[in-house]
Amino acid sequence: xxxxxxxxxxxxxxxxxxxxxxxxxxxxxxxxxxxxxxxxxxxxxxxxxxxxxxxxxxxxxxxxxxxxxxxxxxxxxxxxxxxxxxxxxxxxxxxxxxxxxxxxxxxxxxxxxxxxxxxxxxxxxxxxxxxxxxxxxxxxxxxxxxxxxxxxxxxxxxxxxxxxxxxxxxxxxxxxxxxxxxxxxxxxxxxxxxxxxxxxxxxxxxxxxxxxxxxxxxxxxxxxxxxxxxxxxxxxxxxxxxxxxxxxxxxxxxxxxxxxxxxxxxxxxxxxx
Amino acid sequence: xxxxxxxxxxxxxxxxxxxxxxxxxxxxxxxxxxxxxxxxxxxxxxxxxxxxxxxxxxxxxxxxxxxxxxxxxxxxxxxxxxxxxxxxxxxxxxxxxxxxxxxxxxxxxxxxxxxxxxxxxxxxxxxxxxxxxxxxxxxxxxxxxxxxxxxxxxxxxxxxxxxxxxxxxxxxxxxxxxxxxxxxxxxxxxxxxxxxxxxxxxxxxxxxxxxxxxxxxxxxxxxxxxxxxxxxxxxxxxxxxxxxxxxxxxxxxxxxxxxxxxxxxxxxxxxxxxxxxxxxxxxxxxxxxxxxxxxxxxxxxxxxxxxxxxxxxxxxxxxxxxxxxxxxxxxxxxxxxxxxxxxxxxxxxxxxxxxxxxxxxxxxxxxxxxxxxxxxxxxxxxxxxxxxxxxxxxxxxxxxxxxxxxxxxxxxxxxxxxxxxxxx
Numbered sequence: 238x239x240x241x242x243x244x245x246x247x248x249x250x251x252x253x254x255x256x257x258x259x260x261x262x263x264x265x266x267x268x269x270x271x272x273x274x275x276x277x278x279x280x281x282x283x284x285x286x287x288x289x290x291x292x293x294x295x296x297x298x299x300x301x302x303x304x305x306x307x308x309x310x311x312x313x314x315x316x317x318x319x320x321x322x323x324x325x326x327x328x329x330x331x332x333x334x335x336x337x338x339x340x341x342x343x344x345x346x347x348x349x350x351x352x353x354x355x356x357x358x359x360x361x362x363x364x365x366x367x368x369x370x371x372x373x374x375x376x377x378x379x380x381x382x383x384x385x386x387x388x389x390x391x392x393x394x395x396x397x398x399x400x401x402x403x404x405x406x407x408x409x410x411x412x413x414x415x416x417x418x419x420x421x422x423x424x425x426x427x428x429x430x431x432x433x434x435x436x437x438x439x440x441x442x443x444x445x446x447x448x449x450x451x452x453x454x455x456x457x458x459x460x461x462x463x464x465x466x467x468x469x470x471x472x473x474x475x476x477x478x479x480x481x482x483x484x485x486x487x488x489x490x491x492x493x494x495x496x497x498x499x500x501x502x503x504x505x506x507x508x509x510x
Numbered sequence: 511x512x513x514x515x516x517x518x519x520x521x522x523x524x525x526x527x528x529x530x531x532x533x534x535x536x537x538x539x540x541x542x543x544x545x546x547x548x549x550x551x552x553x554x555x556x557x558x559x560x561x562x563x564x565x566x567x568x569x570x571x572x573x574x575x576x577x578x579x580x581x582x583x584x585x586x587x588x589x590x591x592x593x594x595x596x597x598x599x600x601x602x603x604x605x606x607x608x609x610x611x612x613x614x615x616x617x618x619x620x621x622x623x624x625x626x627x628x629x630x631x632x633x634x635x636x637x638x639x640x641x642x643x644x645x646x647x648x649x650x651x652x653x654x655x656x657x658x659x660x661x662x663x664x665x666x667x668x669x670x671x672x673x674x675x676x677x678x679x680x681x682x683x684x685x686x687x688x689x690x691x692x693x694x695x696x697x698x699x700x701x702x703x704x705x706x707x708x709x710x711x712x713x714x715x716x717x718x719x720x721x722x723x724x725x726x727x728x729x730x731x732x733x734x735x736x737x738x739x740x741x742x743x744x745x746x747x748x749x750x751x752x753x754x755x756x757x758x759x760x761x762x763x764x765x766x767x768x769x770x771x772x773x774x775x776x777x778x779x780x781x782x783x784x785x786x787x788x789x790x791x792x793x794x795x796x797x798x799x800x801x802x803x804x805x806x807x808x809x810x811x812x813x814x815x816x817x818x819x820x821x822x823x824x825x826x827x828x829x830x831x832x833x834x835x836x837x838x839x840x841x842x843x844x845x846x847x848x849x850x851x852x853x854x855x856x857x858x859x860x861x862x863x864x865x866x867x868x869x870x871x872x873x874x875x876x877x878x879x880x881x882x883x884x885x886x887x888x889x890x891x892x893x894x895x896x897x898x899x900x901x902x903x904x905x906x907x908x909x910x911x912x913x914x915x916x917x918x919x920x921x922x923x924x925x926x927x928x929x930x931x932x933x934x
Contacts, residue, residue, distance in 0.1 A: 295628050295866065298866075325771075327877065330894045356868070405585070446569050
């Protein structure tokens with residue numbers, strides 16, 4: 238009996254959190270008292286309808302839900318207004334509650350002069366994952382937004398360099414931190430191996446770096462880049478941005494034939510996807 | 511907050527001007543080889559390189575020996591800890607936390623447990639609080655000692671490395687006595703610690719705290735006044751206070767630029783407001799100030815450590831809450847209810863209410879934020895780590911552009927990164 242239970246517990250490691258049915262909205266918490274936080278009151282008077290909800294979480298954490306189309310304007314005001322001065326953007330991240338519910342973009346703000354915390358959230362439906370970038374307001378948003386883009390697939394309008402950051406640029410399996418992404422990835426182990434073996438040297442450089450090397454291929458003795466190498470990278474990168482691409486289902490039976498694949502298999506992958 | 515002005519202690523040397531500034535010879539005088547001007551070169555450092563402190567890869571665009579553009583490429587160690595966390599119960603996440611910053615594992619253990627306890631509304635016991643403060647300060651010293659040693663090696667001073675690693679070995683022993691492991695400590699549990707302090711541990715920590723300053727003095731004799739050390743660090747990688755805040759720098763990197771922001775003072779947790787210590791603040795925001803700030807922070811941590819050891823109370827380590835804490839082993843072996851209780855906690859895990867919480871602690875590298883979201887289950891819906899190294903590293907291009915290639919190594923070392931936490 239104990240063995241059975243141990244098996245169940247181990248199988249539990251393969252399953253994610255039990256999400257509530259899709260009918261329920263994401264938990265927002267009860268409405269908080271605006272008077273407890275001066276910035277929330279100020280936001281309400283200045284932005285009116287753009288402030289959708291105010292909640293207090295875990296005792297002292299103030300969360301403000303705002304309309305995504307006005308979030309950048311509102312955050313800029315929070316950064317620049319003399320009474321607010323949220324000069325430290327601690328974090329930009331996202332939360333996926335699963336079951337087709339909208340994603341939340343989370344901005345954790347801190348004001349060093351006023352010693353005040355504020356969390357701003359914007360909710361984005363899955364079919365419109367676009368929000369304005371705050372990189373022009375806080376430089377630290379550059380990498381944080383790249384991370385959210387990479388792992389959740391949210392596009393930040395106006396970001397100067399929106400590339401993947403954790404995963405390779407030509408990663409085509411999707412966005413790993415989404416709830417519909419399986420723990421071991423979308424491709425079979427063999428397909429993943431084949432892809433990593435067929436990576437080109439150009440896949441490891443940004444387009445800007447490639448352009449410098451193209452101008453003077455002999456500089457620094459770096460590998461000379463072929464025209465088609467660069468072209469292929471570009472095609473694959475744009476393919477990976479397409480969310481509607483149907484992933485290839487794992488099929489281990491015919492996939493462990495690395496010896497016969499090589500670069501020829503790499504060439505056909507674009508068609509399969 | 512007491513501000514300490516860091517003074518430059520530069521030895522009198524013919525290479526320095528009257529006001530103490532270093533004279534540096536131009537490497538390639540303008541116009542000497544006109545045909546080389548304007549030609550840019552791209553070089554790649556890493557991911558396998560001893561001076562990038564892990565699998566960091568930097569692609570540099572150079573004009574002669576001057577860095578025009580620097581692009582860090584990360585992700586070579588990406589293990590998707592945050593995704594893995596969604597597939598683990600609240601307590602099972604703890605072993606993932608110390609694998610992020612393996613240079614200060616106990617700080618990560620504590621920060622995670624503190625975030626989940628806040629979410630659950632659990633107040634840990636007084637003994638547990640003080641123990642965690644001891645653990646966190648011990649690991650701040652642990653991490654800073656590694657930083658001094660490896661940075662000195664990067665710049666060419668080997669001896670310091672031997673001194674600091676000998677001291678780190680003693681902290682490893684303390685880790686081992688407390689948790690059974692030297693690096694992957696996993697010592698906290700939701701609601702308390704894995705075990706109470708072993709006999710003799712407090713005395714061992716006190717002995718360590720009493721004897722470390724001697725080594726620190728020796729390290730400072732070797733570096734602080736050293737002409738080469740000052741020359742390689744001073745005015746290198748300078749970042750102003752306003753820019754440092756905009757780039758989200760925290761910890762010693764921010765304080766070296768003159769901003770007295772320390773989570774332990776600005777949003778105190780675990781009674782840090784009652785400990786007597788100073789926030790160390792630099793002035794110039796260069797590599798030398800970052801060195802001075804970290805050296806002084808070790809001494810301040812020792813002060814906190816001594817006070818925490820003095821006030822360590824008796825009593826239970828874990829909260830008396832059967833929903834969180836396992837029953838005693840003797841009870842489990844002799845009592846049926848205790849066995850069922852034990853079984854349920856291990857197999858089903860601890861449950862957290864619907865909600866979310868953010869907990870910030872001052873880690874050795876900067877502000878470490880743990881953000882946990884729960885939908886009422888035994889597993890997190892989202893577990894997010896605001897890693898200080900990740901954010902500090904994003905300011906590296908800004909700090910090295912315009913400097914020489916050899917300074918890239920110095921600046922990269924000075925911001926104190928750990929790739930396990932950057933790539934997560």
